[in-house]
Each structure stands twice: as structure tokens, then as C-alpha cells.
Amino acid sequence: ETGVTQSPTHLIKTRGQQVTLRCSSQSGHNTVSWYQQALGQGPQFIFQYYREEENGRGNFPPRFSGLQFPNYSSELNVNALELDDSALYLCAVSYRLAGGPGTQYFGPGTRLTVL
Amino acid sequence: AQSVTQLDSQVPVFEEAPVELRCNYSSSVSVYLFWYVQYPNQGLQLLLKYLSGSTLVESINGFEAEFNKSQTSFHLRKPSVHISDTAEYFCAVRMGPEGGSEKLVFGKGTKLTVNP
Numbered sequence: 001e002t003g004v005t006q007s008p009t010h011l012i013k014t015r016g017q018q019v020t021l022r023c024s025s026q027s028g029h030n031t032v033s034w035y036q037q038a039l040g041q042g043p044q045f046i047f048q049y050y051r052e053e054e055n056g057r058g059n060f061p062p063r064f065s066g067l068q069f070p071n072y073s074s075e076l077n078v079n080a081l082e083l084d085d086s087a088l089y090l091c092a093v094s095y096r097l098a099g100g101p102g103t104q105y106f107g108p109g110t111r112l113t114v115l
Numbered sequence: 116a117q118s119v120t121q122l123d124s125q126v127p128v129f130e131e132a133p134v135e136l137r138c139n140y141s142s143s144v145s146v147y148l149f150w151y152v153q154y155p156n157q158g159l160q161l162l163l164k165y166l167s168g169s170t171l172v173e174s175i176n177g178f179e180a181e182f183n184k185s186q187t188s189f190h191l192r193k194p195s196v197h198i199s200d201t202a203e204y205f206c207a208v209r210m211g212p213e214g215g216s217e218k219l220v221f222g223k224g225t226k227l228t229v230n231p
Binding site: 044 | 157218220221
């Protein structure tokens, strides 16, 4: 319904490398959130961007960073990859209204494997 | 801090049987509540949500959930399940109007398996 796309679908990296994951939506959702879903777990909030600025961060180290572009597409960057970074990375888009709850719509995810 | 507990990690049922997936949350402020469904190797799809108003909310495919503030619960139910309902279901909570971030806090998920 929202046409949220993520690329790549799958990715294999080695420990210590850096990775960039991408997210975009067809609709003009002004807020994007990133989540990490480890195997057998629920998604964990990494951070959120609203109008190109970080607006909330979960319990993740600074080597997890992000960007939101004027067209509302977004990137998640992870430096110095560790084995525990292996997970499904999900982006979610929403439209923030003043005082209103923005429902989040998720993309299909990027499966990252760190060897 | 908010947290979500999904009491059952796995729920096996037979086709056409009723099912209830339990979800409890803890929060000191008002919340919005969501159920998402995840099919194998896919992202999350919104199933239903409680924002305000009627405490009973329904989805288009026969699921319903009831917000119970006194018991801090948001259990998901369906009177008759189909094979195609086999998936993992996640309950999520986010802060109400007092909150600035739209961060969702998820439970660990309940894997529903519908057997013929």
C-alpha cells in the first residue's frame, strides 16, 4: 500500500567491513525509522529521522548512523561490522501529523550476514 | 520504559478453530497499540491498531483485538483460523500524544501454526 522498498535484499559482509542499506517509499512519508530484527526476536528500534534530522535513538552504538534525504529516502550505515550485527534490517515509513499518531509501514527488509 | 510481553512463543491450532494470541504491555503513560504480522522471509504488515475510541478494533481478514487498560492487555483473537494465517505475529506499543518519538517497542513474537 505504501510501496516501501529496501535494497539490497541480501548482503554478506565480513567482520570489520562497512555497509550501507537503503530505503525508499513511493508516497511522501516524512518520517523513517530503522529496526534490527535478530533471528527469533522482535524488531529493535535503532533510530528515527524526521525531516532529515535524527529524532530518537535506541540502544545502539554510534557506529550505526543514518541519513534521510530531501526526497525522504534514507540510508542506514554500519561501520566496523561485528558478528552480532547479522540480522534483518527493516525500515518503516510514516507521516507525522501534529499531535497525531503516525502509523508505521514496513519494507521487506535487508538480510545482513556478517562472517 | 515501555515493554511488551507476548506470553506464548508458539501457538499450534487446527484449521477452523478459534485462537487468541496474548499481549501485555507496561507503560506509565498513554499508549497506542499495534499488531503486525510477518510471513516467512518478509517484512512486517500492519494487521490492526488501537489509537483511541472504541476499545475493540478489527482487521479486514477477521482478526480483532481488544484494548483493556485496567489489565494493560491487547490480545488478538480470531474465531476461525485458516491455513493461510500461519505466520508470526508481533504486538507493539508506542507512546501516546505525550511522546515525541514514534518509536515502536515490540514483543518477541508469537508463531501461529495452523494445521489441517
